[in-house]
Amino acid sequence: MKWLIFAGKNILRNRRRSLITVLITAVGTAGILISGGFALFTYESLQEMAARDSGHLIVAHKNFFTSDEDTPMQYGLDNAAEMRKRLEQDSGVRMALPRVQFSGLLSNGDKSSVFVGMGVDPAGEFYTKGPALTVASGTTLSAAPKADAPAEIMLGTELARQMKAVPGTLLTLLSTTTNGSLNALDVTVCGTVSTGVPDVDKRLVYVNIATAQHLLVTDRVSTLSVYLKDTGQTDVMRTQVAAQFPLQTVQTWRDQAYYYEAVRSLYNRIFGLLGIVIVVMVGFAISNTLTMAVVERTREIGTLRALGTLPQQIVGVFVLEGMILGGAGSLCGMLTALSTTFIFLFADFQMPPPPGRSVGYPLQINFSPSLYLLTTLVLVLLSVTAAWFVSRKMAAKPIVEALTHV
């Protein structure tokens, strides 16, 4: 306690210098916490987007992800309806959605364009997609289409522009069937949608799963996308579902989230480097301050040593000083980061669209207790190490030399 008071008084000797050190540490801490919180927010958003897109778990034929099909739907699931029922019985599963992936040509009579299509169950699909899918015009596919009505199609905005299609336009889908012949189907545009990724919107087609199966002449589905109630349960549920369907493969959203993984590894590098730079900067500031303090107090150190203070007690005082400086700095930094987090929560700042996307997203900063704890720990440890490093030589200096220091 006495040592701590002594250390505190020593810090107040040169208030301006200590204040600047604390400020630098605070700015550094806030920098790490704010940029780290932003990275975490981005990861979380991308995670959510990826999971919304693919489903938390994707159940497919065991060759589906590894081999190319010879004919469409060769590696499809046969008894999807029954599997879906079994999956949805689990209390951890929100829903299981069948999907048919297909591709072909879309024609408006004058010209045609390649599409990448998805046959979906409209009731579940557009509910789970949520904000990941923006309806630009018209409506989404009807959940319960009338038997005599023409089949509906929903287009990506870019594709709709190419086809000069608006809701109500008649188009023709052309695709290869499961037995290798060509099939065509007349469809009516019910709406246009945007995913926010222009490259996807240029090819995107949604139809009712029944329409897709009719076009391909199949009753199989490509995959079953399982949406969980809790993303955190992904790995647990994957094991469980894999055991339930030993003949099929089960992937998680992470296996499919190439964009998420790419952004994550890029951000980890950028923010990791930033963090290292900040830590080095703070380390220099603190060791500089403490070095000056040690040199200024040479004669006093000699006096204290003569009076019977052990070298490690001298070092201990400087270590405490480093701890106070580093601790005060990171505390101020934490408060700054915390208030910034709050301001951003209510201020609704928008980030420009990320590479390859057409819409921006809100700038938010996540609060992560473990990031706060880790940052403080690293910075306090750093100041303590710096203090130990710069004072240990002086504490071991011959006393007479220290006493005659001017």
Next chain:
Amino acid sequence: MSATAATADATLLCLSGVTKTYRMGEATVPALREVSLAIQPGEFTALMGSSGSGKSTILNICGLVDRPDCGTVELDGKDTGTLDEQALTLVRRENIGFIFQGFNLVPVMTTFENVEYPLFLSGVPAGERRQRVSEMLTKVGLADLERRRPDELSGGQRQRVAIARALVKMPKLIIADEPTANLDSATSNQIVGVMHELGRMIGTTFLIATHDPRLTVLCDRVITMNDGVLQ
């Protein structure tokens, strides 16, 4: 053998054949040449000599803050040459007090805290510390100034604080290197008076280096140094 042992028992500090040489680049400066000296408990000894005669050097060796190149230093009959830095520090902590020419008080500590520091180092409990420090400050006449910091005190007052800090742990030996050199003559007289009086009262041994002839009249013993040898 038994005769020397008997004298060593009574002697507080015993230097024999102590030599110290400083190297200044190529040249070597002999600061002490084969100095032998015995200090008895309770002695009030003055060390006189011209500047550069080696007073500070021998005091540093006596105070165990420096080591001789050759020769032995025995405190209480125990050779200190074999002790490591750690052990020497503990010997100083319990046995030796210092009074410096420049006072060397800790500027961020109050009068009270400066005097309390050696007791704190020795692990004296807070209540006892409080009492002993107050008594000591009363003895040096600074009872009213215990909350002041060194920069709020005059030179004479600062040196009183230093004397209190040296004496409060009741050490066997006090080393004072020119304790009055930074003070005017009236203040010097008071400081010398205080040291002498308290030294007698507590029974502490004083070893004082000085240029001040007035100090010597109060001393039991005056040693004169010249060019690294005792006269």
